[in-house]
Amino acid sequence: MQETLLQQGLDITVFGMGIVFTFLLVLVIGTSIMSRIIVRNFPEAEPVAPVSGNQRDDSPRLRAIAKAAIQKHRERNK
């Protein structure tokens, strides 16, 4: 039984980790294709200012954005 338990644990680890990676790989590919199709075929009229970045020259603005983002997400984690 103990050996079986170990075997079961290894099975879960190997297959589990494999499936997590495989699934997220498929999701990366799917997302990339989806984004490419949308960006090419349905360009938005006027792309708004990018959400974030890290140029030096406007760190106060970025700090404000970061602060707002933190604020927004603070209650998310339940």
Next chain:
Amino acid sequence: MQETLLQQGLDITVFGMGIVFTFLLVLVIGTSIMSRIIVRNFPEAEPVAPVSGNQRDDSPRLRAIAKAAIQKHRERNK
């Protein structure tokens, strides 16, 4: 059986429509009596400006009212 089904359908239609009309007729009568009693016996101090209408002379105001009403009722329809 098929004939019975047809008969059942006709029964539902005739009686159903009859009852809908009868009930709403009773409701019209009841509402009218109720309104008359209230308007006569409990007149409101100062009737506010009427809710709607269709005079030509102030269509912008009415349009605003209509717009507000649409706004108000937009989420009602579930």
Next chain:
Amino acid sequence: MQETLLQQGLDITVFGMGIVFTFLLVLVIGTSIMSRIIVRNFPEAEPVAPVSGNQRDDSPRLRAIAKAAIQKHRERNK
């Protein structure tokens, strides 16, 4: 049975009232000890203006406070 019912009623009254008083007495004692410990060991930086009172000289302010309190508690009683 009737005599028993009366006995039961008396039991409930005597023990019930006794326990209500005893429990609230314990609560008074507990609360007083708790408050003393906290007030002594964890004094608040700056005690804000007292919540209420009844000096004559600033009854309008107090009336406003009372009004706000009433307002606040008005919906509480369900």
Next chain:
Amino acid sequence: MDNLINLWQSSGVYQMASGQFAMIVVGLLLLFLAIRKNFEPLLLVPIGFGGILANIPGADLALSAAETAIVSGDSGVLLQMAQLLGVDGGDVYAVKEALANAPAAVKTQAAQLAIDSGFSNGMLYNFYNVAIASGAAPLVIFMGVGAMTDFGPLLANPRTLFLGAAAQFGIFATVLGAVGLSVAGIMDFSIADAAAIGIIGGADGPTAIYVSSLLAPELLGAIAVAAYSYMALVPLIQPPIMRALTTPEERKIEMVQLRHVSKREKITFPLLLLILVALFLPDAAPLLGMFCFGNLMRECGVVARLSDTAQNALINITTIFLGLSVGSKLAADKFLDPKTLGILALGIVAFSIGTACGLLMAKLLNLVSKHKVNPLIGSAGVSAVPMAARVSNKVGLESNPHNFLLMHAMGPNVAGVIGSAVAAGVMITMVRSMTG
């Protein structure tokens, strides 16, 4: 043509027993009191409306599937039910009675039989089961009340807890009164009924509903209506008693300003109360536990969004269903009973005695203590938050226009909530050990 006859027979006019008609009038009266006279409208509007719905003849909204099957007039189903319950099938009332007293397993079978015959639970029956029979709704409302309660005035002057304790004598005097009516042969209340009626004197709606759902569900409608009606009548019931039991000099007593209560004390208090309940009064744990939980959410400062929801969306949703569910217990055969008159009579006695005892306890405190309390705040010990505290303030202002007792009266007022929850716990335990 048969269809037309069926429809007519299913119509209300054909089926309306005079009892149901009377109860619809009672429901309309409750709505009138709630809407025009502002009698605790948050509860009495749903209760009154639920009472009308429960008494629509032929709609069976307050009945279970099995009860609907029994009263449906389908003699085949009635016979099967009677057989299952082991009674004579000809008598609808006997079969209903047998169902009510059947063991749980038989009730399940009766429900299955009814479902197989195409019947289903009425809407209000389902609401009652989920909201009240489970105990959930009164407890959730108590949590919301806890989240709305500021214990500051109580903590500034903990002696006022005694006022809240004394006012609970209204509860126990009423228990004795109900027992007395039974002993005298005027009414027929069991000890469980008496305890449930007594709790009206607690002047606290959810507590009264919680206790009577456990001890006397068939009286719940009358008890809830009495409790909320008298709470609304506090401004009429209390002042004469207050004036009769106090001298003008006593009514003029000005109280020392309440001290500032720190955040830390307010956070610790619900935990202290919870611990004391855990140690000494486990039977009050559901009510006081949820009350303390609500208050801790309010005061701890780190779960503002939960506290806000407990005070708004959650308590409002629960109030709607609680009210409709209470209304489902306003069935004619239960409410139109001499017992209801007894309950109404005992209820006002309970309020009056509670008020008087709170006042007298305040006078007693003044005998043994150097910081005098204005005895008018004693009447606030019945709870009926915040109405009773406002009455204390108002009567106080009559004698001394500069004497604002409101905040001082909030102490005994919330103490009364704790006191009646304690009394509820004690009574539930004692009645169960007496009848169990």
Next chain:
Amino acid sequence: MDNLINLWQSSGVYQMASGQFAMIVVGLLLLFLAIRKNFEPLLLVPIGFGGILANIPGADLALSAAETAIVSGDSGVLLQMAQLLGVDGGDVYAVKEALANAPAAVKTQAAQLAIDSGFSNGMLYNFYNVAIASGAAPLVIFMGVGAMTDFGPLLANPRTLFLGAAAQFGIFATVLGAVGLSVAGIMDFSIADAAAIGIIGGADGPTAIYVSSLLAPELLGAIAVAAYSYMALVPLIQPPIMRALTTPEERKIEMVQLRHVSKREKITFPLLLLILVALFLPDAAPLLGMFCFGNLMRECGVVARLSDTAQNALINITTIFLGLSVGSKLAADKFLDPKTLGILALGIVAFSIGTACGLLMAKLLNLVSKHKVNPLIGSAGVSAVPMAARVSNKVGLESNPHNFLLMHAMGPNVAGVIGSAVAAGVMITMVRSMTG
């Protein structure tokens, strides 16, 4: 290695039957219509999403524990189930069918067997039971709709109730149509199915869901989808009919200004409606009772916080679960059936006939009454609040740019809600007496 095979066999691709694939496409189509075309998004987003979830192969989200056990591929459990249900264990479909038709006591045993074998109810199955099978969600939504409804325009012009009555002929014509399809041998609808399909013509979502949950649960998915889709299509369906049945002169009729309606009338109306329902139409009591309750909370002015919750948090929460629950009935084997096509075809007929009857009734009223109504407001009698009233207004403006019919059309519009709830009550009673 076995594990890998197990996982692959449990994966969707392996298990996806073409029916489920098709239903996922249908779900995506509903989402597209809701999001891009603004088809009643508050309902069709949850319904479409629920439909996709319900058709994820191997996830069994819409199945009960017993159904999951049967389709799980575990032949031991299947055999036990078959034995319990008294059918041949080799045929999954036969066992499922037997379970669906089993008496309640056997269903309980099947559920216990499934639980003991480690199966549990799917998420959407639980949502459906709590929200729809209990009847609660459509009724709570109706309460919220009541709390959002202003009966002012109706009270100012009660004759418009006749327009709401006439438009209900769409319901009954559709019942006849469904019966006709069955008699002709094209479809196979029972009388209960026909009644449930007819109610699509009521153009009122919660009413349609409530009726079909009682009379034809297996058609609920298709009926709800049809009802909401056609409500969204009202601006396309109605105008041609409106133009065809009215002359330009009629469309130009200007209506007299609506009189002011007092608060007292607005408070009394829901109570009057409730009393009439109690007297004459107990079977419409759940729907109209909750509707009147919501409206009374709105108008009485003393329970603003309850009314506000009924219109916001409560109706939103209920809508989310109602929508997902309706989606759970979009199972491939029920929806991908010629019946669905029949339902869709009959639904549009229902809307068209309802629209036409409302218009014709308005013209009839003009023959017998001196205050003329613009017949365009008749089409609003189908309900579809407030879309149909807006369509009346828009078509009216085409003919007379100064003619604002919106408020006038709100009268028949809300009358249509009452009318279809009445029709629902009548049909439920009649079908039950026919089939019971």
Next chain:
Amino acid sequence: MDNLINLWQSSGVYQMASGQFAMIVVGLLLLFLAIRKNFEPLLLVPIGFGGILANIPGADLALSAAETAIVSGDSGVLLQMAQLLGVDGGDVYAVKEALANAPAAVKTQAAQLAIDSGFSNGMLYNFYNVAIASGAAPLVIFMGVGAMTDFGPLLANPRTLFLGAAAQFGIFATVLGAVGLSVAGIMDFSIADAAAIGIIGGADGPTAIYVSSLLAPELLGAIAVAAYSYMALVPLIQPPIMRALTTPEERKIEMVQLRHVSKREKITFPLLLLILVALFLPDAAPLLGMFCFGNLMRECGVVARLSDTAQNALINITTIFLGLSVGSKLAADKFLDPKTLGILALGIVAFSIGTACGLLMAKLLNLVSKHKVNPLIGSAGVSAVPMAARVSNKVGLESNPHNFLLMHAMGPNVAGVIGSAVAAGVMITMVRSMTG
């Protein structure tokens, strides 16, 4: 006098076993951590309070009616229960054990016997059943989290999904650790226990509760407490690991600005994820389905009122009951067990390994890709949204005061949520096929 003895015996002091006392202290400790140390207060306040309530001796708030009957001290009922369950009536523990392992039909009979003897379910037992045993509350919270999640940063840089994948190795390493402890004879975890403990490493509360309610309900209390506590400790646990596994140069890497993500991509992403789940991972359908549903409501723009309710009233109400229900699993006999120490020890290992693997994966990505990522964002892959992302940002600023990593770290952060939901689905399937 008997009554006084009864009351004393029913009081907590008389009944308090030392285990319950210890658990009340644990509950107070959790409240202290939540309120003073700000440890995930939205969950730990209700959990801690629920834990205290569950351990009030004599109140039996976390027990079913049948369990209450067994521990009530009523020897007659105990004997009947023992007879029903086929065990010796003298031993309360044996009877409780037999009840826990009884088939569903016998459990129903035991419940009926208890109800007939006047016992009822405890408040917290009811909350647990409705909120957690049904699976509903964690899923509703996941829906709300979906409605609060912005996938923009993830969509701008989909490679960060790999960081979220790698960090899930913490889960599986912990499974191996738990198995190892069992094999070594130190603990006695089954494979289901090990899987439920592993999910702590997912750093995602509702996922952990959902998985352990299915696989190891008796460990749910300890697992939830560990998961939320370590999520609160992320700012202490992660930075040393982050500094140890990265060079100062790596920590200074500045990342290219995130591209703008269009509305259309944001709407399509939850649907894409749902479709992939439907195709490949049906067992993750409840969790990821509800997550995607919440996110679609957020992004689609046409159901703002539903999205708003999902993010506020609904998630708050659910959190209150979820927390109290988790607290109900903090019973002394389950929590005061060496297993809890094992769970706490394994939990911190899980977090550490997850953090390390996320960092290492980021370094690996840098080896094969020309757009460098700052490896500090890899640690955010454990989820613990948004704490872990904030830690990445903070540690990044220490090395380069102009390097704002927050938005870059949000990508792996939400990827970690998806990753652990996938891992949860895989483990549920595999464990069921192993034990079923």
